[in-house]
Each structure stands twice: as C-alpha cells, then as structure tokens.
Amino acid sequence: MRNLILLIKQFHSFFIFLLLELVCLIIVFKNNNYQQSSYINSSRNVSGTFYSQKAKLTGFINLTEVNDSLMKENAALRKELGITMDVNPLKDSTFSKQIHVDSSLQTAHYTYIPAKVLNNTIDQTINYITLNVGSKQGIKKNMAVISANGIVGRISHVSENYSVALSFLSDRFNVSSMVSDGTVGKLSWDGKDPDYGILSGIPQSVKLKPRDSVFTSGFGNFPEKILVGKAAQVLNGTSYKIFLSTNFRKLHFVYVIAEEIDLERKKIEDSTQVN
C-alpha cells in the first residue's frame, strides 16, 4: 500500500495527465457521431450571445459584400418574376407548389425562415454554422438549410434563440443529387477543398460534360431542383468533381426550410428503423 502511494506521489503529474486526457477522449469519441447531440456546441446561450455580439461588431466589414449579394439575388428574383411556371423557392417567404410524383398530384408547402450566419468554419473535417434563429422562430432538428446559391447543410442543434447547422462541408454528409437527365447520384465532401464536392454513383453510360449542372433530387432532406454545383472534372468513370455553387467562405444569410411534408415523412421513415 505504501509503495502504491509512493508510486502515485512520484508520478502524480503523469496520472493527472492520463486522467484528464481520458476525460477529453471520452468527450471526443462520444460526440464523434454527429447525429448524437453533444453538449458542447455553440448553440448554447453563452457562446451564441458572444457570436451575435461579435456579428454586431464586425458585421460592417462585410457590408459591401452582403449588399452586393443581396442586390444580385434581388435582380435574379425580379427577372424570374416574369416567368410564370418557374419555381424559385426564394420568391416569397411562403409559397406552395405542385409536385407530380408517379402521375399523382401532391402539394408541398414550404416555409422559408431567413437566418443570419453568426459563425461559420470551413477548416475542420466536420464543420458547423451557428445561426441566429432558434426554436422560438420554429426551427427544428433536421431541417434543411440553403443559401441563395445552393445547399448549405441541415440543423443539428437547436436552442431557444440560436441553432447550429451541420455544414455540407462535413465528412459523411451525403446529398442525393440529380444530373439533368434524372440520374441520381451521391454528393459528398472529401474533407479538403471547401470549393469542391464529389459526385459518385453515376453509371458509366451517363456522361457528364464539364459545366453540366447538378441539382438536388428531393430524396433527402433538401427539396428537389435546388442547384448544387457544376461538374468540373471527371475523377473516374462513375464519379465527378463538382464545383459547389455555394461559396462557403462568404456565407452571410441563409434560409432554413420548414417543410411540413418532409418532416412528416422523416417521422415515418424513422419509425420503421429498428435501432
């Protein structure tokens, strides 16, 4: 017993090191699976308030850039107002559209909740975006987040006033996407370049040309026909490098899609899975 105490006394710093490191690694690997909600995230009130104060202080730096992007968006929307059957989700904060699925008619109701990006990272392997909207504004987990240019991510943590979205720039974040002729593939991120995604699972018979557009297919979290990006490079016969249409470096305003039908569908899909 005395020897044990002496041993601990002699190497006490090493034991403290092991203990603290163990605590850290437990936190790391318990939260490695990002579907589980971790306690440590920036939707907490302390960090959320910090980031909103920071956005207030530093917001003016990006003002010209933000104005520019809003002007461009306005111009594009105005142009598209003249076209009758065009579906632009950002035309109004609420709208409904008719979807033909297997020749039966459904009506999907979309509500778009505008949100301001308080914090955004692109340098990690799993990136998160902190938004200034929370459960008070009707944000729920798993809602899709898009920007004026393309997809952004989906909500992973919600608090009363803030929420955190898992960015598309995360490994294991897959988006079901579709090329112009209707072939569906899987879009993911390789963890390196924040400008490019990898589209895989396209059969060899379908040849994508450079600058061909890629859209969401509507099978996943995102509504269909949202621009994802443009083909940039053929990697091998079935996968392509896609230049993303969203610029994650300059993300200032995003829209959270509150889609009732999708949430209901998700509930049913989740209930069939036995865990």
Add this chain to the structure above:
Amino acid sequence: MSAPVKFVVNFVVIMLIQLFLLNDIVIKSSVSLLGIPAFIPLIYPLILLLMPVNTPSWATMAIGFFTGLVMDFYCNTPGMHAAASVLLGFIRPSLLSLFFQQTTKELKSVVPSLFKMGITSFLIYISASILAHHLFFYILQIWSLKNIPFILFKTLLSSVLSVILILLSQLLFAQRDTRRG
C-alpha cells in the same frame, strides 16, 4: 502585476484575438489555391506557454483542460482542443528544463519570453510545443489512417503560421530585459 492578474489578462486577450480575428481569417481569403487546405492559426496555446516557469504541471494541465474546453465550446469541436492542450501542459515542464540551466526552483516565477531565453531557444521551445499541440489536435480532428500525409501537411501549415504570429506578438508585447550585466 501579480501572477494571477497577469494570467487572467493574458487569457482574455489571447482568447479574444483567437476567436475574433484568427478563427475568421481563413474564411475571408482564398487559401485553396495550389491545393492548400483551409486552415487557421491557433495561438491560444500561448496562454499555457507564457505561464511562469515554476508553475506545477498539474496546474498547467488543469488550465490547459479549461482553455481547451472554452475553445471547444466556440469551435464545435468536442474535446479536441482540450485533449491537445492537456498534452501541451504535460510536456511543457520537461521542454522548459531543456532550455534553462538553472532548476525551476531557482528560477521562481520567471516568464519564458523571447528576450529572456534568446531567439534560438525561444524559437525551439515555441515550435516544439506548437507542433506537438497541432499534430495531436489534427490527428484527433481528421482521424483517419489514409489521410496521414494530409494531417502532416495541415499541421505544418498551421504551425508555421502560428509560430510566426507568436514571434510577432512577442516582439510587440514581451517585456524587454533592461538589466545589463
């Protein structure tokens, strides 16, 4: 200033610089040119590195744990900054003993700085600790065997930038040794 006050001031200032400025730097510049991955400099280990020499290792580890957890809260990286900082707190005393001839008891509360240690020793001290911290952090973050070159590359890029920033901050803010022998 007494040591605790100095520590709190250091902590607040360095954290604010890290969270306000450095975490954003990467987003506003086009760093993906030439295949360079997006990275940010991390200078918050400076909080640990600038503590008095005679601080016991349990204290540096505890402070490292706390500092890392604060970073984790803001960066959405559960436990990774904390793990890397605890490692840094553990290796710091043995690293310091390499560069000071006297034992840590004789030195008392000397703060390691550019002018106390001389440029070479200070550079080695800073680079070694930053490299260890960043390497452990990026291993935990990327966590895949097939990306080992990528981990090393990212560690190197981030460490070089962090060391340069730390040297600059020392030139600006460190107390010059006015005593001449």
